Amino acid sequence: MKKRVVVGLSGGVDSSVAAALLKEQGYDVIGLFMRNWDSTTNNDILGNPTIDDDICPQEIDYQDAEKVANKLGVPIFRVDFIKEYWDNVFTYFLDEYKKGRTPNPDILCNKYIKFDAFIEHAKQFNPDYIAMGHYARVEHGDHPKLLRGIDNNKDQTYFLSQLTEKQLSHTLFPVGELTKQEVRDIAHKYDLATKDKKDSTGICFIGERDFNRFLANYLPSQSGNMITEDGDVLNTHQGLMYYTIGQRKGLGIGGSNQYDNKPWFVIGKNLETNDLIIGQGFHHPVLYSDSCIVEDVNLINLKRFEGPLYCTAKFRYRQQDHPVTIEFNDDDTLQVTFEQDIRAITPGQAAVFYDGEVCLGGGFIKAAYKNGQKRQY
Incomplete structure (x- = not known):
């Protein structure tokens, strides 16, 4: 009997190829398109009018996802996670900006929507796995590990660092073993509607809008x-x-x-x-820190440890790895000490830790320090 997998079809080339590969490998594939933001009106989820007439291209994305599903001969369903997205991602996004911090909502979207609400909804199909088009890998076993994607330039483990072992145990990342060019080649091989589609950038609810103008709709x-x-x-x-x-x-x-x-x-x-x-000056000395405090810590396949742990860390997506030492504080935050001073450690951004190819998890930067003095960030 075929194993069943529910694939998050976003209307992009990566998830399209993920579905194609799973179909080729003999899985019983079901597509599920997530609608996370109300792009059909100019109102927010509470019914408040916004001042921006532009909308996210979600309808176009759904049409592309549908074309791909039809081409591959897999059923596709559409589900609204608008309320869940508002409660768990967008509210956090606004709260962080109120505090003067710089949030990363994509990480919360993965934690609460794509690998939580999505999984709960997918259970009605009795799947063996769910799958996404992320550039990452999972080493399955008694204690699943999250591994970097083969394509270092596209690796997305930074955005997956808040996932748990339980979430990873039922997850497949079919494109994690491929480069972006190989994904494009496969999309052309199957003549998928998304084969030449431009990669999406930014946050869906902002899209191509002017960021400041959008934010002014919600925060004075x-x-x-x-x-x-x-x-x-x-x-x-x-x-x-x-x-x-x-x-x-x-x-x-x-x-x-x-x-x-x-x-x-x-x-x-x-x-x-x-x-x-x-x-x-780009290298203004005030921009450099030698340590930081990380809160909301999530460790993957790693229990709370005693004493210092040596590893590497990223403090922004696509940033190079920095050698660091991490150690738990009494309040369950992490004290992160840098081997060399690092520029622009920004509260609200994610700190993600690695042991070689293995992503150990991460948390969010609470404060940055230099010589024991808190930076005024």
Whole structure:
């Protein structure tokens, strides 16, 4: 009897090829398209009107997913996770920006939607596995391990770092063993409707919209001063939530007689005074930290350990691995010490840990430090 797998068909080339490969391998494949954001109206989930007329291209994505399913001869179903997405992802997204932090909602989307709500919905089909088009691998066994994708440039374990062993035990990542070019080649081999479709970028609920304009629909912005470390006011900002540590673009500061023409960067935020702190030079010393605290820790196939653990870490997607030492604090946060100072460690972003090819899990950056002093990020 064929094993059954429910595939998350997103309307992109990666999930399309995942379904094709599983079908080729003899699985009984069912496609499931997730609708996570209400893109049919200009209202949010609470019925509040927004000021932006653009919508996410979800309807086009569903049509593409349907074409792929029909081509492969697999049934496809559509499910709405709009409320779940709002409750577990978008509310978090807004709350983080209220705190002046820079969130990563894709990680929460994987944790609560694609590998939680999706799995619960898929149970009605009695599957042996669920599958997604992520560039990652799972080593199944008594204690499943999450491994990096073969294509280092596309590896997505950073976004999967909050998954649990239980979630991984029933998950397949068919394209994890392939490069992006090999995925494209297979899509052409099967003549799939998505074979030349451009990869999606950004967050679905923002899409191609102007980010600041979108965010203003939900959070009132409060302008303030853009100041140097010495307190000189050089410009005004539109709201601290619109800026991230290490940012250069959008500051609107030109040269002046008082300062040379080195570029300016965001080097800190003062939430109490609503000041955005800026400094000159990509390698401004205030941008560098030697340690950080990580909260909401999720470890995969690794129990709470005693003493220091040496591994590598990524603090942004596609960032190079940095050698670090991690150790649990009494409050279950992680103390992460860097072998060398690292630039722009940003509260709200994910810290993800690795032992070679194995992703050990991760958490979210609470604060960054230099010589024991908390950075004003």
